[in-house]
Amino acid sequence: MLPAPLTMEVRRGAVAQLGVLLADSRVATSGRVAVAVGPGQGDLITDLIAPTLREAEVFRVADGSVDAAVALGGQLRKGAYEVVVGVGGGRTIDATKYAASLAGIPMVAVATNLSHDGICSPTASLVYDGGKGTFGVPMPLAILVDLDFVHAAPESLVRAGVGDVVSNLSAIDDWQLGNIERGEPFDGLACSMSRTAAEALIGRNDSIESDAFLTVLAESLILSGMSMVIAGSSRPASGGDHEILHAVDQLFPGTSNHGELAGIGAAFCFFLREDSSKTTRIVDCLRQHKLPVTPGDIGLSNEQFTEAVVLAPSTRPGRFTILEHLRLSENEVRGRVADYVRAFGS
Secondary structure (H helix, E strand, O other): OOOOOOEEEEEOOOOOOHHHHHHHOOOOOOOOEEEEEOOOOHHHHHHHHOOOOOOOEEEEOOOOEHHHHHHHHHHHHHOOOOEEEEEEOHHHHHHHHHHHHHHOOOEEEEEOOOOOHHHOOOEEEEEEOOEEEEEEOOOOOEEEEEHHHHHHOOHHHHHHHHHHHHOHHHHHHHHHHHHHHHOOOOOHHHHHHHHHHHHHHHOOOOOOOOHHHHHHHHHHHHHHHHHHHHHOOOHHHOOHHHHHHHHHHHHOOOOOOHHHHHHHHHHHHHHHOOOHHHHHHHHHHHHHOOOOOOHHHHOOOHHHHHHHHHHHHHHOOOOOOHHHHHOOOHHHHHHHHHHHHHHHOO
């Protein structure tokens, strides 16, 4: 038996019809619903849901930190809520997922952005003590994506979702490498779902301006999250690419966003594999969607990116990827970074 959301809808106007959608899918029948909104669009979202969720209590999530999630969890425990609905971008949804797990109630994700696959993933990425950690949480009970809000979101954040999804291809190769070299258990169904999510985007000629593309992007991000639920870990969507991402976050916080870093990490990992076909395919996709390709595109020097690649394996102890397999010295990494920049720098 496979875990899956009760309902999944990607369309315009999802936020305004939230009450109807929850009732139709039998997620909330009594009306005891808590709604968590982020600081940016909180007032607008509150006004939109008021007509169909009259008795809902709205809570503001200050940021994507552990402290904010714990505070929300405490508020949720005080009320007899059937469900909590997280409405917003990745930080709001992740904080709400964690808060729901603390309160012991189901959570519905209503995404207003498509920057990464946290919409449906069984993890929450939260800031604590100046760093960032990943916490296991239950998968959302239902998922809605409002394309009106997605169109209004910053383009760079929406495009970033493409980088996160296509990095699945690198993660899959790393997982297969771990299976061959270390005998690590491998889940073919989770792998298939993760690969399908990435391939659905790479073959398209349109971009985030169209509802059709955004629908596929949303579905791909959700499918990617579900692949992690099936695998029981982030393995099908997180390999050496995400190790590099986390290292950059640790060393140079605020450098770029999750999806952009995942895309660069994936391209560089394929370059380390000396797989020119896949490297070019990833790079072409990133460029098509105006995503960064080289360290310089996100304001990092070759030396800074080298430092991140060297640190990367320590961010996921026990995970085996192309980085652990090659075990390159710092000088060797420095040389490969220079080669990569020469090959794909603009």
